[in-house]
Amino acid sequence: MILKIENLRAKVGDKEILRGVNLELPLGQVHAIMGPNGSGKSTLAQVLAGREEYTVTGRVLFDGEDLLTQTPEARAFMGLFLAFQYPVELPGVGNLYFLRTALNSVRKQRGLEALDAVDFLAFAQKRMDLVEMDRSLMSRSVNEGFSGGEKKRNEILQLAILEPKLAILDETDSGLDIDALRTVAKAVNALRGPDRTLLLITHYQRLLDYIVPDQVHVMTEGQIVRSGGKDLALELEHDGYLADAPDHTLPVGGTP
Amino acid sequence: MSPNRATGLAQIALPEPAGQPTWLQRMRRSALDWVAENGFPGHDDEDWKYTRLGPLLAIPFELAQPIDSSLTASALDVLVGNCGGPRLVFVNGHFNPQLSSLTEIPKNIRATSLRTHLHQTEESGASRLFPPPQNSFVALNSAFSEDGAYIEVPPHTTVERPIHLVFVTDGPADAAPILASPRSVIIAEANSRLTVIESYVGLRPQVSLTNAFTQVILEAGANVEHYTLQNEPATAMHLGMLAVHQPAASEFSSYALSLGASLARQEIRVALAGEGAQTQLRGLYMPRGRQHHGHVTSIDHQAPGCTSRELYKGVLDGQSRGVFKGKVVVRPGADRTDANQSNKNLLLSEGAEIDTRPQLEILADDVKCTHGAAVGQLDEEAVFYLRSRGIGQKAARDMLTYAFVSEMLGLITIPELKTLIEHAVAQQLEADSTDDREKTLAGEIRSR
Ligand SMILES: Nc1ncnc2c1ncn2[C@@H]1O[C@H](COP(=O)(O)OP(=O)(O)O)[C@@H](O)[C@H]1O
Ligand SMILES: [Mg+2]
Numbered sequence: 001m002i003l004k005i006e007n008l009r010a011k012v013g014d015k016e017i018l019r020g021v022n023l024e025l026p027l028g029q030v031h032a033i034m035g036p037n038g039s040g041k042s043t044l045a046q047v048l049a050g051r052e053e054y055t056v057t058g059r060v061l062f063d064g065e066d067l068l069t070q071t072p073e074a075r076a077f078m079g080l081f082l083a084f085q086y087p088v089e090l091p092g093v094g095n096l097y098f099l100r101t102a103l104n105s106v107r108k109q110r111g112l113e114a115l116d117a118v119d120f121l122a123f124a125q126k127r128m129d130l131v132e133m134d135r136s137l138m139s140r141s142v143n144e145g146f147s148g149g150e151k152k153r154n155e156i157l158q159l160a161i162l163e164p165k166l167a168i169l170d171e172t173d174s175g176l177d178i179d180a181l182r183t184v185a186k187a188v189n190a191l192r193g194p195d196r197t198l199l200l201i202t203h204y205q206r207l208l209d210y211i212v213p214d215q216v217h218v219m220t221e222g223q224i225v226r227s228g229g230k231d232l233a234l235e236l237e238h239d240g241y242l243a244d245a246p247d248h249t250l251p252v253g254g255t256p
Numbered sequence: 257m258s259p260n261r262a263t264g265l266a267q268i269a270l271p272e273p274a275g276q277p278t279w280l281q282r283m284r285r286s287a288l289d290w291v292a293e294n295g296f297p298g299h300d301d302e303d304w305k306y307t308r309l310g311p312l313l314a315i316p317f318e319l320a321q322p323i324d325s326s327l328t329a330s331a332l333d334v335l336v337g338n339c340g341g342p343r344l345v346f347v348n349g350h351f352n353p354q355l356s357s358l359t360e361i362p363k364n365i366r367a368t369s370l371r372t373h374l375h376q377t378e379e380s381g382a383s384r385l386f387p388p389p390q391n392s393f394v395a396l397n398s399a400f401s402e403d404g405a406y407i408e409v410p411p412h413t414t415v416e417r418p419i420h421l422v423f424v425t426d427g428p429a430d431a432a433p434i435l436a437s438p439r440s441v442i443i444a445e446a447n448s449r450l451t452v453i454e455s456y457v458g459l460r461p462q463v464s465l466t467n468a469f470t471q472v473i474l475e476a477g478a479n480v481e482h483y484t485l486q487n488e489p490a491t492a493m494h495l496g497m498l499a500v501h502q503p504a505a506s507e508f509s510s511y512a513l514s515l516g517a518s519l520a521r522q523e524i525r526v527a528l529a530g531e532g533a534q535t536q537l538r539g540l541y542m543p544r545g546r547q548h549h550g551h552v553t554s555i556d557h558q559a560p561g562c563t564s565r566e567l568y569k570g571v572l573d574g575q576s577r578g579v580f581k582g583k584v585v586v587r588p589g590a591d592r593t594d595a596n597q598s599n600k601n602l603l604l605s606e607g608a609e610i611d612t613r614p615q616l617e618i619l620a621d622d623v624k625c626t627h628g629a630a631v632g633q634l635d636e637e638a639v640f641y642l643r644s645r646g647i648g649q650k651a652a653r654d655m656l657t658y659a660f661v662s663e664m665l666g667l668i669t670i671p672e673l674k675t676l677i678e679h680a681v682a683q684q685l686e687a688d689s690t691d692d693r694e695k696t697l698a699g700e701i702r703s704r
Contacts, residue, residue: 049640049644050640050643050644051640052640071643071649072640072643072644073643073644073646073647073648073649073652075644076643076644076645076646077646081644082644084641087641088635088637088638088641090638090641090642090656090659091659092658092659092660092661092662092663093655093656093659098642098645098655101647101651101655102642102645102646102647105645105646105647105648105651106645106646109646141659158645162645162646
């Protein structure tokens, strides 16, 4: 089990956003979390990545190690990666420089030698080809002035470069047209493997046509309320649960 | 006004007049009398409000003496960079021909020590170099200035390589506090073009005050690019005044960098006196620990159709203090003035403070004047993004701070200088903010 989440709760002020999440992700599988807007999917992703503004209780084991006491950078060293729903723009930080610094920082922790600029460029170019990323984006500031799709590709490029054990993709499909979605999905599929787990967060089932999950989980109001096979996504879409009506009740399989 | 009179500075005796023309002696005497009478700016002086002069005024300074510096030309290359052009070096305000490289000076350009020039000049020829005193520290400089550079570029001449003026303070660490008063004059005749760099450094942790005054006099159509790079030791204080006169269609740009000194203030006054003159003032200050860095600019739009652009950025850490004061005056008749001013500050610690103050006086019509001031902290979301990629907390913060500064580094047009300043800036950022800024440049050279 690469990730084991037990009764995870997260609050901001008095507002409880995650209300007892339980989830297990085996190594080498692809899981999806679906759920309406505001149900806490991004919060779960951010809490796992180590965002400090939440008050968190519960237990998370990453590869058997306690995750919640680790700094964000330590989680990256352990092999956790989050592709952000809203990647931050970093004016003045060169994209290539940023990627190389990140990779070398992670390599150092893994006892590997740093790559110099030339070696890194050769390595990065293969990964850029994988996500069909325009080379000109490498000499620009990180995400600055990037289109929505370019930002998402840049996230997947980082995933491809850092080679984590667990990658959480938060709404990577939103803002992508169908061609871009195909490209990104192809890249993500190429990154699947027995040593890597993917957690796809989405509220459209569209993405799951391209990246087929082993399991689908449904989150509402800060809890995982249902889990099932890949057909669950289709069923949910058909039943139209994704309508954002606040008092909408779900065909819930089991609540705590 | 309550001028600050109780001071050691105005009581320093004038140096021996050996060999000086009598007009120069007279002028020095009257400048010192002016200081004795008018004192130094007090708390109620708008321009000095945020700069605590009290401690400085209480120090019993002695005039800096020429010394046999242990410095070598190659050590200077490391300290201030070698930009491939002529270099005039002044130690404690005195010209040092051994450390200077004058062979690079193009034939038709005059680049010499101001002292030499003044000693060969009649009073009538020098009067514009000594305007009547108006300002205590400029007057103090007039009274005590040992030397500096005199540069004169004839009409229609382009000087290819930058002329580098280096001002070093040096002496035994236990010496009495010294006052050095470098004074330079740069004259760019019609349609000439040149770049001048002034570097201020110190070799030892010794209490010193550099009170510098530079005049840049452009003629019509001339183009001057000017840099002031202040990186004196932590025990030094630095006051600088740059006075620029711009007639029609002249272009001037300045770049003011403050890294060192415990107290530093760089003031620039630009008179846009002829139609279509353009000026650009850029600055970067990075105080940390208990450093105080102040930048005061004043742009006087006297003629129509002139353009001024200002961009100053500050990065403040520790308990430091920064001041930016930018005054823009548009005189009656200076129509079609186009002025823009921007000051952006990044506060890295709770204890750091910045006072930023634009001041616009617009007395003409058909004028475009904009200004903006910003004070902010590092974007925590950006810090988290970097950390989530495995970049440690401190490295992430440094990276974002460097990114804030990088815009200013990109404006440096001389490659050798750019590299040098990039290093100095990175070093300033990497040093732990809780360290005392004990930066003995001499030690740094020795360790290379
Ligand atoms: N930092 C925060 N401060 C206050 N409210 C927050 C914060 N982060 C998330 N929320 C709230 O928590 C709820 C869940 O948000 P989010 O996790 O972004 O949902 P989802 O990704 O499923 O759309 C929303 O109501 C959102 O406004
Ligand atoms: Mg979300």
